[in-house]
Structure formats: structure tokens, C-alpha cells
Amino acid sequence: MSEGDIGRVLNGRYRLSRSLGRGGMGEVWLAVDTALGREVAVKELLLPPSLDEGAQRTWSERSRREASAAARIRHENVVTVHDVFEEDGRPWIVMELVISRSLAEAVRGEGRLDFAEAARIGLGVLRALRAAHAKGVLHRDVKPANVLLGLDGRVVLTDFGIATFVDAPQVTHVGELLGTPGYLAPERAERFATGGGGPAADTPAAAQDGDTPGGAGAAARSRRSDETLGMSGDTVLDPASDLWSLGATLYEMVEGRPPFSRSSPVEVVDAVVNHDPLAPRHAGPLEPVVMGLLRKDPAERMDAKEAEELLIRVVQESLAPTWGGEMPTRPTPGAGGLVGGPGAGAYRAGLGTGHTVTHRSAPRPDAVGGEGGGGPYGSDTAAQGRDARGAGAQDRGAYGPEARDGLDPVDPTWAGDDPGDAPADGTGDRGGLPGGRRRRWRQMRVLLPAVVVLALIAASVPLVKALTGSGSDAFAALREESPTYQAMMQRGYLIIGVKPDQPGLSQKGPDGQYIGFDADIARMIAEDLGFSGRVRFVDVETQGREYRIASGQVDIVVASYTINAERLQLVSFAGPYYVAGQDFLVRRDDQAAKRPEDLAGSRVCVVRESTSAARIREKFPTVQVEERGKYSECVDELRKKNVRGVSTDDTILAGFVAQFPEELRVLGSPFSQEPYGVGLSRGDAALAEAVCTALNRHVENGDWQRAYDATLGRLSLLPPRPPKCAANTGS
Structure with a gap:
């Protein structure tokens, strides 16, 4: 070539x-x-x-x-x-x-x-x-x-x-x-x-x-x-x-x-x-x-x-305990650039590239x-x-287009004078720009980010009125108290962690679009936080969700994320927005598997570091546990007859049954309750409250039920009662 x-x-x-x-x-x-x-x-x-x-x-x-x-x-x-x-x-x-x-x-x-x-x-x-x-x-x-x-x-x-x-x-x-x-x-x-x-x-x-x-x-x-x-x-x-x-x-x-x-x-x-x-x-x-x-x-x-x-x-x-708590320190002249030199400070996640250094x-x-x-x-x-x-493709979902992997990373702009802006002799005639024009340019550099933020807030005022029933600014507490929200506003878009391989909940199609109940819940939250059409979805794994949140690679996680005491030591939650139950997925030709007890001594696949893995070992100690990185990998093992069952939440299992209806079935014997929550930075109570306000509003106006009927409602699950969301900050 x-x-x-x-x-x-x-x-x-x-x-x-x-x-x-x-x-x-x-x-x-x-x-x-x-x-x-x-x-x-x-x-x-x-x-x-x-x-x-x-x-x-x-x-x-x-x-x-x-x-x-x-x-x-x-x-x-x-x-x-x-x-x-x-x-x-x-x-x-x-x-x-x-x-x-x-x-x-x-x-x-x-x-x-x-x-x-x-x-x-x-x-x-x-x-x-x-x-x-x-x-x-x-x-x-x-x-x-x-x-x-x-x-x-x-x-x-x-x-x-x-x-x-x-x-x-x-x-x-x-x-x-x-x-x-x-x-x-x-x-x-x-x-x-x-x-x-x-x-x-x-x-x-x-x-x-x-x-x-x-x-x-x-x-x-x-x-x-x-x-x-x-x-x-x-x-x-x-x-x-x-x-x-x-x-x-x-x-x-x-x-x-x-x-x-x-x-x-x-x-x-x-x-x-x-x-x-x-x-x-x-x-x-x-x-x-x-x-x-x-x-x-x-x-x-x-x-x-x-x-x-x-x-x-x-x-x-x-x-740090919360990823957004420290704003970038202005680089010291001669310190070797934005980060790395003495006094440069730590450039933390989300303020530009959307990932952590x-x-x-x-x-x-x-x-x-x-x-x-x-x-x-x-x-x-x-x-x-x-x-x-x-x-630069656009992903259009139930709640509008989201910016996806084609986004241009936004470099952080440091407000204030650059060390080399003013000429040594004070004449204001260096680099081809007169001093007055250069000063006006510096002022614009300082003001432009603020103008962008104000424009975003102004665009959200009608939504705020709809949310609160008045003209009050529901985002005031977020701007003042939530480091995560501050970073989202400066960046200009919301980063949401989702699962790419869970039919019915969240699945990434060949065209890069995400569909499912979790994906729709994520869009509802984005809409009420003022980021309608400005969402970037990022694939997350079960064992990496806490790290993704703590390191600032994502702002929130909506990914069949069960709220439990252990996770509350690392992250906060807004939820539940759904309550599932753990069950077993088996092959249709395995007629001997009728109850969980029938799987005693058999190999059952779970995902590493999931609540499902811990509960299986506790409730069914005779089961031989096989661990994989994703549920889709477990299902592949089941279809190849390398394991006899897969265990996780019934919502996830029902999605795989819909994908392979002639091969797979759910036992239908749930043995737990799994309250799904929206994961976010630990201690960020302001953001947790705002997310819950959004979720409860969408439950009341019927959006929650419509999203369920269009996704999980098609998977032969028992009709659920919409839960009441509350902030779970672990403190």
C-alpha cells in the first residue's frame, strides 16, 4: 500500500x-x-x-x-x-x-x-x-x-x-x-x-x-x-x-x-x-x-x-475523598507547565478532558x-x-442526543495574566498586539468561561421552574456545594457510567447508541440537571465503578448498581430507582434445574466483586463459583455448557433470556432484594439530593413507568412499584 x-x-x-x-x-x-x-x-x-x-x-x-x-x-x-x-x-x-x-x-x-x-x-x-x-x-x-x-x-x-x-x-x-x-x-x-x-x-x-x-x-x-x-x-x-x-x-x-x-x-x-x-x-x-x-x-x-x-x-x-474538591492551582511561572513543576498543584479529573491524571x-x-x-x-x-x-457522531435516545466518543477534549483555560503577556518595557507592543488589545483579550479569556456557565444556567431556567413550580434557582446549592457539578458546568457536558451489555437495562448497539431502562433513567437525570442533549456515556464494569467515580472519570454511574453498606464507604448513592432480586439463569435443556438447591455442586458463573458473587457464596456454599469480568462472558460460558448457571439480578437475567429465548430461562426463585442506586462522589449530598428530586419528579409525572414499560416491562418480570428515592451519603 x-x-x-x-x-x-x-x-x-x-x-x-x-x-x-x-x-x-x-x-x-x-x-x-x-x-x-x-x-x-x-x-x-x-x-x-x-x-x-x-x-x-x-x-x-x-x-x-x-x-x-x-x-x-x-x-x-x-x-x-x-x-x-x-x-x-x-x-x-x-x-x-x-x-x-x-x-x-x-x-x-x-x-x-x-x-x-x-x-x-x-x-x-x-x-x-x-x-x-x-x-x-x-x-x-x-x-x-x-x-x-x-x-x-x-x-x-x-x-x-x-x-x-x-x-x-x-x-x-x-x-x-x-x-x-x-x-x-x-x-x-x-x-x-x-x-x-x-x-x-x-x-x-x-x-x-x-x-x-x-x-x-x-x-x-x-x-x-x-x-x-x-x-x-x-x-x-x-x-x-x-x-x-x-x-x-x-x-x-x-x-x-x-x-x-x-x-x-x-x-x-x-x-x-x-x-x-x-x-x-x-x-x-x-x-x-x-x-x-x-x-x-x-x-x-x-x-x-x-x-x-x-x-x-x-x-x-x-x-482525595471527593474527586472534584480541589480546583486546579494556577501554574507558577517557570514551574514547568500546567502540572508537574513546584507549586503547580494537581490537575484533577473532569476539567477538560473528562479523565483523571x-x-x-x-x-x-x-x-x-x-x-x-x-x-x-x-x-x-x-x-x-x-x-x-x-x-463526532450523535447518539439520539429517548431524551435527546448525547455527545459521544467523538467529542473534542476541552483544554482547561487558566484565567489571569500569562507570564509572557506584557512586554518588559511596558510599551504594550509585543507579539504583534498593542497593549490595550492584549489587555482586552486577557479580560475576554477571564470572562468567556463565566459567560458560558451563565448561558448554561439561563438555558436551564424553564426546566428549573417546571421542576420547582416557581422561579427559584434549584441549581444554586449545586453550584455552591457540589464539586462534581462545578466540574460538569466547566466542562460543558455530563459523563455517565453505564453498562454496555445488559439487555433491557443498558445495551450498546452497533451504532454506538445506548438503549434500556438504565439508559433512559440516565437521560432523565441529565435533563433535570440542565444537561439535556449534552451527555457522554462511558462503559463501566462492575468491579471498576467505585474507582471510576472516585477518580473522576465519570460524574455519576447508572449501571444496575446495588446500594449496600460496603459501597457506601467508598461512594454515595441517590436511590433506589428500582428494586431487583437475585436469581439463577440456566439452559432450557437442563430440565433437572428447577430450584436453586438443584444447582448444588454445580459450576455457577458470577461477576467478580459483585454483590451477587458474595451472596452466592453465603447462601449456597456448595455451589462452585466461577468468576468472570462481565455478565455477557458468563452467559457465553453457560451457552457453551462450561457452567450450569449464571447468577445475578433477575432484571439482567431476563434481558439475556429475551436475547436467547430458545436457549435460556430464569428459575424464577429470587432470594434477595437489590436496590439500584445512582452512584456518585462520596459525601456529595447536594448532587445526591438533586438526582433524587429529578427521579421522584419523573416517577410522579409517569416518565419512569413509560420507560419501564418500553424496556424491562417487555421481559416478563413482575410489575414493580416505583420506589421513593432518597440520598444515601453513608454519613
Whole structure:
């Protein structure tokens, strides 16, 4: 391909726009999916002419495996593969366009990251790996170049080009090992270190996973079989090797260099196998995680569950009690920009980009995606884009259009004089603007944000009158007392966390629109807060909701979010707006499953860190609990007969029955009450009261019932009584 091929349509569907980046074996193009009218990233496999026919076949097969491996995993921290096809005799992979830059670029640009930001990114990568491992996929190339940092705060693991998975056809020949020196776990690098040779970056190098007699390879084989993913050919797939690579990536984030920097690939591999890294100097509370993941012996290496718990603790302890409570400090002249220099203060979430930079903020990237090339000896290409505007599509729901992923991030504007505005001689004639005009421009810069805020408030006055029955300003308390609302007003739109995969409640369609009861409730709240038509939906997971709220990545969460005492220690709620009950989903052909007791001794799937998971273990201790990252993943396991049941709220289960009516059914024996609430920043009583006022109004005027009838009411659930909403601030 060349720039002359811009405009060419591939597979009768994907029109190429421009090249986004090139690596050693691939090039990524920005393209338009003409069937759906959306922008995508298309990866083209580049085969060097020096490769013989057999090597070309091997690389083509690996490209197909990349698509197969990534397509198995549906997770917000894993790049989504839309399509794979062959043209010009080689495979092409169509992926989501991630508006981002790579972690490798971020580390190069900043030198190193603060430990809290490194923990946030590491947590996203770890959750991607746990989702991949749950599907039997071993990534085998975790490194900064393959981690994308989205402008919306999303962390995405990409480039499954050398991944392998259970029962995958063997394409790694004897004597080969794929990966990047310095990020290979010792048990994978050991055979090369003992057998000699010289690997180039991301080219065949040495050995199969953990094959060397003795040392780390033997330790890997000594691990219990239930700790591994299974077999790929003759190779044991041990997730510990991916975790070691994550440890090396965390080390590089906080130190600004890989843990094993040497002058040649051979020396790097030798250091990985035979030497310990220098103790990190800037890891702070992250040091136990970093060094625990970098243990040579896989049997002694920190596991994913412990690592996730420690990373969450580091992230949460680095956050203020409420995310919006501190406004940005005006940068000190000569302090090194907006953030990072002495006296610069912390630029916290939501005031512009809609995502958190916990301590240090990198320069705004114009690079979008994961071009890669960040390793010391290699260059990789991943799904990327360099147009921060995105598609700019509009999502029109029951309560008006919402700005979606195509939003332009709004850079914060600092009010007041810039250090370089006035000339040293006071003549007012510097930079081509006379002093008077320059002063008027500074005044406009100060006044414009205030004018925008006043305009937003003025636009909301008719709504306020409808809400209160008078001309009183119902938003006065919000403006004065709610840091979250202050950030929403300055940003100009509302960010709402929702689930993308719950039929009936909230489901994201192929066109990016969200439909369902939760989605409609979210729009009602936005309308009454003065943000009708100015909503940005963000996908959230069960185990990440508290973190998303506390870190400021979302303003509120409307996502089948059960109010309980444990969560009230971390967030506040407005609710309930619905009361569900926990039940079991089973296959229709499983006639022996009539009551919950019939599932004793059977495998039942739940979502990690959900109230459903805790209650199943308490009420049905004989059930064998299987954990996944999303309910849709549990349903996939049920349909494949890998588990006998799925347990969560009846609303969610009924939605999956509607999706697969010939295959699935609900037992119809609810054994709990699940009050759904709107999650928001802990202690933000003003916002909680405002949300409840909105919800109660929509119950009284019939909007709540109409939304229920159009969504959950079609799923054969018992008709509910609309609950009365109250603020739950935990204090």
C-alpha cells in the first residue's frame, strides 16, 4: 500500500483515509466502515520480501491468530476486533479506533510517571490480562508499546499478534520464541540464554514457554494445573509469564527505563534470567507489586488477584475523598507547565478532558492509538488514530442526543495574566498586539468561561421552574456545594457510567447508541440537571465503578448498581430507582434445574466483586463459583455448557433470556432484594439530593413507568412499584 491508495475500498466495505503508523511487520490505516458509517483502524500485514514462502505463511497465520485471540475477549481494557479478511493474498484486521497514544510514548515524553498514575494504568492492563486468561488466551507481548492510553482515561491492551490460546494450532516452531527482550518472563527467555543465538525484536528468537530443564522453566511446570490456562500444542499456558511482563511494564513506568537495560538483546535476556533488577527508587507504595510480579520463579510470583487488590489500594489511597474538591492551582511561572513543576498543584479529573491524571499530566497528545515501537529493540504497530475529533457522531435516545466518543477534549483555560503577556518595557507592543488589545483579550479569556456557565444556567431556567413550580434557582446549592457539578458546568457536558451489555437495562448497539431502562433513567437525570442533549456515556464494569467515580472519570454511574453498606464507604448513592432480586439463569435443556438447591455442586458463573458473587457464596456454599469480568462472558460460558448457571439480578437475567429465548430461562426463585442506586462522589449530598428530586419528579409525572414499560416491562418480570428515592451519603 502507498499514499496513492488512499480512498481505496477494501473487502467492499472499508475505505482507507490515511496511514496512522508503521511497525516492523504491519501498518495501521484510518478507514471508514461504509456499512456502519464509523471510523475504524485497519491493520495491514507487511511481509519483507526476504521471507521465504514458508515464513510468509507462518506470519500470515500469526496475523489470523491475532484476530482470533483478541476477538475471544470482550472487555473495556482490550482492543475490540471487528473483522478479519484477506485481500492481496494477506490478512487484514479491522479494529476499533482508539483515540489515544501509547504508554511507550507517554514514558518517553515524561521520563517517568507518578506511582499513582502507574497504578491506574497497571490496573487496566491487569484487568485486560485477567479477561484474556479467563478466555484461555496468553498475550505473550505485554509492554508499554502495546498499551494505549485513551484521551477519555481508558487503558487498552492491544497487539495480540503473538498471543496463543488453548487448543490453538501450533505456529511457533521448535527453537523459536516470540516477544521483546526485556519483557519476556525468565521461564520464556531461559532456553535462549542457555542455548545461544541472538533474537531481534519481535522476531523468532529462542524457545517455547518454560521448556528448559531446571530453573524457572521447571518451576513453571511444577505449578498446579488449575493455575494454568491449559495446553497449546505441547506448551503449558501459564498466566504467570504475562504477569511478569506486566511487572516489567510497571517498573518502566515509575523508573523511566526497563528493569533490564543492557547494550544488546543477548545481554538483556541473560540479565532477565540470571540477575535481579535494581530496586526501584520512585515506585513508592507500588514497590511490593512491581517486585512481586518480577520474581524469577513463577511458582513464587505474585498472582493476579493479589496484584489487583494492591493496585486498587494504591489508586484509592492516592485520591482525595471527593474527586472534584480541589480546583486546579494556577501554574507558577517557570514551574514547568500546567502540572508537574513546584507549586503547580494537581490537575484533577473532569476539567477538560473528562479523565483523571492523578498527579502528573503529560502534554496533550496529538498521537492517537498505539503506534508502538517503544521497546528498546523493536517497533510494533497497534490500532491507533491521530485525529482527536473522532467521528463526532450523535447518539439520539429517548431524551435527546448525547455527545459521544467523538467529542473534542476541552483544554482547561487558566484565567489571569500569562507570564509572557506584557512586554518588559511596558510599551504594550509585543507579539504583534498593542497593549490595550492584549489587555482586552486577557479580560475576554477571564470572562468567556463565566459567560458560558451563565448561558448554561439561563438555558436551564424553564426546566428549573417546571421542576420547582416557581422561579427559584434549584441549581444554586449545586453550584455552591457540589464539586462534581462545578466540574460538569466547566466542562460543558455530563459523563455517565453505564453498562454496555445488559439487555433491557443498558445495551450498546452497533451504532454506538445506548438503549434500556438504565439508559433512559440516565437521560432523565441529565435533563433535570440542565444537561439535556449534552451527555457522554462511558462503559463501566462492575468491579471498576467505585474507582471510576472516585477518580473522576465519570460524574455519576447508572449501571444496575446495588446500594449496600460496603459501597457506601467508598461512594454515595441517590436511590433506589428500582428494586431487583437475585436469581439463577440456566439452559432450557437442563430440565433437572428447577430450584436453586438443584444447582448444588454445580459450576455457577458470577461477576467478580459483585454483590451477587458474595451472596452466592453465603447462601449456597456448595455451589462452585466461577468468576468472570462481565455478565455477557458468563452467559457465553453457560451457552457453551462450561457452567450450569449464571447468577445475578433477575432484571439482567431476563434481558439475556429475551436475547436467547430458545436457549435460556430464569428459575424464577429470587432470594434477595437489590436496590439500584445512582452512584456518585462520596459525601456529595447536594448532587445526591438533586438526582433524587429529578427521579421522584419523573416517577410522579409517569416518565419512569413509560420507560419501564418500553424496556424491562417487555421481559416478563413482575410489575414493580416505583420506589421513593432518597440520598444515601453513608454519613
